[in-house]
Every structure is written in C-alpha cells, then in structure tokens.
Amino acid sequence: MNIDFNKNNDGLVPAIIQDASTKKVLMLGYMNAEALEKTKATKLVTFYSRTKKRLWTKGEESGNVLNLVDIKLDCDNDTLLVSVLPKGPTCHKGTDTCWGEPNEESYGFISHLQDVIKDRRLNFAPTESYVSSLFAKGINKIAQKVGEEAVEVVIEAKDSDDNLFLNESADLLFHYLILLEAKGFQVKDVVEILKGREK
Known part of the structure; x- marks a missing residue:
C-alpha cells in the first residue's frame, strides 16, 4: 500500500x-x-x-x-x-463502540421492518393493524399465510411477469418475518444457521 x-x-x-x-x-x-x-x-x-x-x-x-x-x-x-x-468492548468507557451503539449486525430496512412488526404485535389492537390481527389469530394462521404466499411465489416464478413475481416475493418475505416474530426469532438467528453451513 x-x-x-x-x-x-x-x-x-x-x-x-x-x-x-x-x-x-x-x-x-x-x-x-x-x-x-x-x-x-x-x-x-x-x-x-x-x-x-x-x-x-x-x-x-x-x-x-x-x-x-x-x-x-x-x-x-x-x-x-x-x-x-x-474481543470485548472497544470503547474505553466499556461500550461496544465509541458511539455507545451495540455491536450488532443490522440488515438495513429488514431490521426496521422487524421492529415495526414487533411494535404492531405489542402495541396495536387487531382492529388497528393487519399485522396485529394475524398475531391475534395465532401461529397456525400465520404459518398458513406463509404457505399461501410461498405457493404464489412459485406460480409467479413460472410466468413472465417480473413485477408480479417480485410483489409476491415481498409478500412472502413480509409474512415470514411475522412468523419469525411469532416464534420469538429474528433474521439474525437464521443467518447464524446459514453461517454455520458455509464451507
């Protein structure tokens, strides 16, 4: 250099x-x-x-x-x-960073979306939010929605309309994030599994 x-x-x-x-x-x-x-x-x-x-x-x-x-x-x-x-905190004041932020992976907008989903689960009534209404219906309904969205992604993947494919993919990802929240997990937990499989 x-x-x-x-x-x-x-x-x-x-x-x-x-x-x-x-x-x-x-x-x-x-x-x-x-x-x-x-x-x-x-x-x-x-x-x-x-x-x-x-x-x-x-x-x-x-x-x-x-x-x-x-x-x-x-x-x-x-x-x-x-x-x-x-190894350990970086800042001499004992924090992870010199800006006092936790040293955690962030997935940009996906992390923001996870926070929104959690907020809807905790702070909104089922009549106020679609996400809250899914949590009120329970894990079976949430899992069913993920399955439905997955099927729609497969159907659109076989066609030539990229816009529909991407929109269905967004729906699938959104509902999967809801399922992760319902199970008490986040994307980082899935990423750790994938890291463990890396060769």
Missing part, C-alpha cells in the same frame, strides 16, 4: 476500525508507519497515541484487543479501513 503518511505533516493517518462480521464502525484511531507494521506483524491493532506520544496496542491493559482481519486504503491514500474481530 502506498500510504501518504505525510499529507498532514504529522506522519499519521486516520484508521477507521470496523467489525469484520457486523460491519459496525467501532472507533477511530491514528497510525503511523511503525504502528501499521506492528499491526501487520502481530495481527493485533496498534495505534500511535497522540496523547501518550507512543505506540499502543488496543487492549494492552484491558485485554479487549482488536484482532486484525484486513486493511484497506482509501482512494486518496491517506485513510485506512481496518477490519477486525474485537
């Missing part, structure tokens, strides 16, 4: 630390050439401390180290993206 350590006249470049699994940004630190070389050699993320004026390996006192997975350089050659597997 052709890193421009002299761009800011201090020999340092920002190092954005990201969990390799969850993709959450955990912290920001700074590296000089020596810190980068030590990180590569030990596979433990090491920074240059601007306050202590020395190298410090994350977790050297707490044991909450950052195990190196990968390092990427940005397009301007002056910022590093460091992928890690953290």
Whole structure:
C-alpha cells in the first residue's frame, strides 16, 4: 500500500476500525508507519497515541484487543479501513463502540421492518393493524399465510411477469418475518444457521 503518511505533516493517518462480521464502525484511531507494521506483524491493532506520544496496542491493559482481519486504503491514500474481530468492548468507557451503539449486525430496512412488526404485535389492537390481527389469530394462521404466499411465489416464478413475481416475493418475505416474530426469532438467528453451513 502506498500510504501518504505525510499529507498532514504529522506522519499519521486516520484508521477507521470496523467489525469484520457486523460491519459496525467501532472507533477511530491514528497510525503511523511503525504502528501499521506492528499491526501487520502481530495481527493485533496498534495505534500511535497522540496523547501518550507512543505506540499502543488496543487492549494492552484491558485485554479487549482488536484482532486484525484486513486493511484497506482509501482512494486518496491517506485513510485506512481496518477490519477486525474485537474481543470485548472497544470503547474505553466499556461500550461496544465509541458511539455507545451495540455491536450488532443490522440488515438495513429488514431490521426496521422487524421492529415495526414487533411494535404492531405489542402495541396495536387487531382492529388497528393487519399485522396485529394475524398475531391475534395465532401461529397456525400465520404459518398458513406463509404457505399461501410461498405457493404464489412459485406460480409467479413460472410466468413472465417480473413485477408480479417480485410483489409476491415481498409478500412472502413480509409474512415470514411475522412468523419469525411469532416464534420469538429474528433474521439474525437464521443467518447464524446459514453461517454455520458455509464451507
């Protein structure tokens, strides 16, 4: 990597630390050439401390180290993206990230949709919400809906109307998320099973 350590006249470049699994940004630190070389050699993320004026390996006192997975350089050659597997909380205040967020996988809109479904289950009357009405009818009705939507996806897959196929696919996914909530699970639980099958 052709890193421009002299761009800011201090020999340092920002190092954005990201969990390799969850993709959450955990912290920001700074590296000089020596810190980068030590990180590569030990596979433990090491920074240059601007306050202590020395190298410090994350977790050297707490044991909450950052195990190196990968390092990427940005397009301007002056910022590093460091992928890690953290051991314990990253922030010195004891939180998972330096922004106080939990280090959990997020599935974007799907995670938002799971939250909406849970809210409908907990806080809405069956007369106020379609989702709530399904929960009121019980697990058998919810499972039946998933089956019906799955059949409709199969039927539309055999035809040439992509719009209908995608709409039925959305219906299937939506009702499957409802079924997961009814069973007390989330998408992350299914993802963990799939990860375990990866070869």
